[in-house]
Amino acid sequence: MSGAAAVSIWFRLGWQDIRQRYRRSSLGPMWLTASLAITIAAMGFLYSRLFQQEPGGYVPFLAMGLVIWTFISSLITEGCLVFIQAEGIIKQVRLPLSLHVFRMTWRNTIVLLHHALIIPFIAVAFGLAPHWSWLSIPLGVLAVAATFVLISLVFGALCARFRDIPQIMQSLVQILFFVTPVIWKPESLSAHRWVVDWNPIYHYVEIIRAPLIRMEVPLGSWVFVAACTPLVTAVSLWFFGRCRPRIPYWV
């Protein structure tokens, strides 16, 4: 985890990745934001009818959910490739391997900040007034980022060794999208609430989303996240500690 200390390196490399996307493109990463905005408009219109929901309640829910989901899903899929893609550096210089994970997470956090531009528009359009609970949002983003740094250490290593796993994870992320309440509201589940309550991704989405749409800090989800954190930390650090010396041979 000494990569955290090399902040000047991953900070710069992460920015470089973003600048790369702006190059020779007038919108750069804003293209992703634009396409996300269009998705929200189209799905908001269609699904609020399909699910027979008030657009006023449904569209903000969908918009916030998709912004957060995009963040989480790219952390998962890019986390799988994090060491494979850094092969050129890993095999030439001795640098802390976790540095590549921090770079990937930082890069995706910058993309999230781009996507977050959608939120004020939604807030204005649907009359969401700022609320003190919004202060907990940065903490939620930090919790998600920290958790996926740890998870990417494990999946990055596993995927470097077993090249089938990135494909499997990609399908898994698709499934997670439908299982997690992003396009459907958890309230619409009358029975089988456990599908939501035991889905960790739901809680990581909720700690960022709930303040924005329900104007409350979701204590239950925070408790779940707090309970997961020591477990994730212990397992990841143990596993990564064991694999770390082998990773340069695997990539």
Add this chain to the structure above:
Amino acid sequence: MSVVPNRRIAAQNVVVEYPIYNATSRSLKQTVLRAAAGGSIRGDDRGHVVVRALDNASFEIFDGDRVGVVGHNGAGKTTLLRVLAGVYEPVSGLVEINGRVSALLDLSSGMDNEATGHENIFLRGILMGLTPGQVATRVDEIAEFSGLGDYLAMPMRTYSSGMLMRLAFSVSTCIEPDILLMDEWLSVGDAEFIDKAERRLDALINKASVLVLASHSEDLVHRVCNKVLRMDHGRATLRSIEDTK
């Protein structure tokens, strides 16, 4: 830079094995292959193919040593350099290094084709172990040495391969190494640049306390080095240069 007395490299029974996951081990299960080139290939207990690139290598290199690493293709020269650079951790054995290691292995690693020359000076400098602040103080000198002028504001993909190597060389050599690792003598650019680069490289090597240079050229090794580390199927023998003449 911290002053480290008695810069030294000590390797004790160092073993490095590469697992090769996409080779079929079936044909190798019974036999241990001894090829003319490369390390020894065998199957491990789980049926993976394993190449033993360093086989119980032991040697000691002291302050002031100029070591030429020689051996046929695949004898383990590059692997050895990567172990000394700290990229590969040996499967077993001990490597003890006193001093700051700078590796001139792949000069352009970490550079980005879409980024400008200036941005690449930073990217490469950071990966050579400099802080962004240190790069900033050297950037003018690097730019000047590269002789690329206004091209530095252009994306690197517009460079010819010679220009790219000029830039990579200029950044990679702006370091103050204790222990310098090199894979073959660096020779870049056109006639005029080669001269300049040669002088810079000589100065760099003179500044370094220890040089480890892998090369196929006997002449070069005899010219630059005082010791020869001969690699043969992953085994290493270190002798003084007089004994090899």
